Amino acid sequence: MLKSDESLSTEMEQKIINAASKVFVKWGKKASSMQLIADEAGINRTLLNYYFRSKDKLFNIVFDKIFFELIQKAAEILESDIDIIEKLDRFIDVYISGLLSNPYIPVFILNELNTNPEHLLKLFKDSGLKPIRLKEDIIKAMDQGRIIKTDPLHLIVNLISMIAFPLAAKPLIAGMILSDQNIDFDDFMQERIVKLKEYFLNSIIP
Amino acid sequence: MLKSDESLSTEMEQKIINAASKVFVKWGKKASSMQLIADEAGINRTLLNYYFRSKDKLFNIVFDKIFFELIQKAAEILESDIDIIEKLDRFIDVYISGLLSNPYIPVFILNELNTNPEHLLKLFKDSGLKPIRLKEDIIKAMDQGRIIKTDPLHLIVNLISMIAFPLAAKPLIAGMILSDQNIDFDDFMQERIVKLKEYFLNSIIP
């Protein structure tokens, strides 16, 4: 089965990006060596430079891709015309399920956020997403009496926190809280989708 | 003012540990160079090796110290005999105020947690702290009807998440949510101590 040079090239690029994603997300930028990435991809180290010039460029491609996928999921939900309660419900669903398959992502993002905030904020600005729209939806629902009156910004922060933190702190939750009780982390998080919806929606619906 | 060799030595060790804490916490283990730490301490680089043998040893001392201080604060509150509601109240207070002075700490801990979970779990085991005691307090209060019946483990995870995540994600909150509204992060977090108590306690008290 012959392929054109171009298709071979993109296939290799894909293989490299997948390997690089795994390594960068797990170990962070500095602790990830090009050799590790090459090993993960099963190729020679110098090929990484051939295809992506430098470690920096490769990292940025990987990071931008992961961040874009995250933000796009949010945009789809937030900018749809569904009801606010349904939006919040879906938000919990989509993010917990999505991140459960790769719980290293939150810390990976937080890391880049702390060491290089401009990079991430630029990506965010470019994405055009306005999380403040959610605030307006919430205020409207409060005015209609469908949600109890409380500070909308803190409410949004609460929700994001309860979704993201347990995934970022997986070994902490698993090792310090669940292991004594013989509970599996993935089971706990699956259960959490239901329990968090229940808790959060109960806490805001009068 | 003369000092014995030993007192000079511990003074220098303190200076190094303080400098190393700052650098490690901000940049992470790999991205922190011994030169950076020496600069921060205002001393020659080789002195670091003289006093602490290796970067690894220095890092472990710094990490263990920071982690121990965190866990000790928790132990003091959780193991005291005060009422459960008051415990939760204090928990929010102490941790938000404490971490606000150094918001890099949560990501620093999460990083080590992900790349080297055994290290942290060993420290935790050695500390003897049992966060499960909190679970029992909560169950008791539920049985007494003072707290609404809900899953206690998820409740604990919710609380820890709402406290720690906003600090870990400081540049995200500041840049993506607060900057539009001209709100200062520290002001927001000070306000959060009050708002979070209000929200959380309201959500569990019948």
Next chain:
DNA sequence: GTCTATATCGGGATAGAC
């Protein structure tokens, strides 16, 4: 205890052969 000089290593990147 503190500094300079140096050994050693690992990692990123490129040149050049195939």
Next chain:
DNA sequence: GTCTATCCCGATATAGAC
């Protein structure tokens, strides 16, 4: 496109002079 050989730099760590 892929590999080997090589260059170069930054970083850890130690030896040895003061």
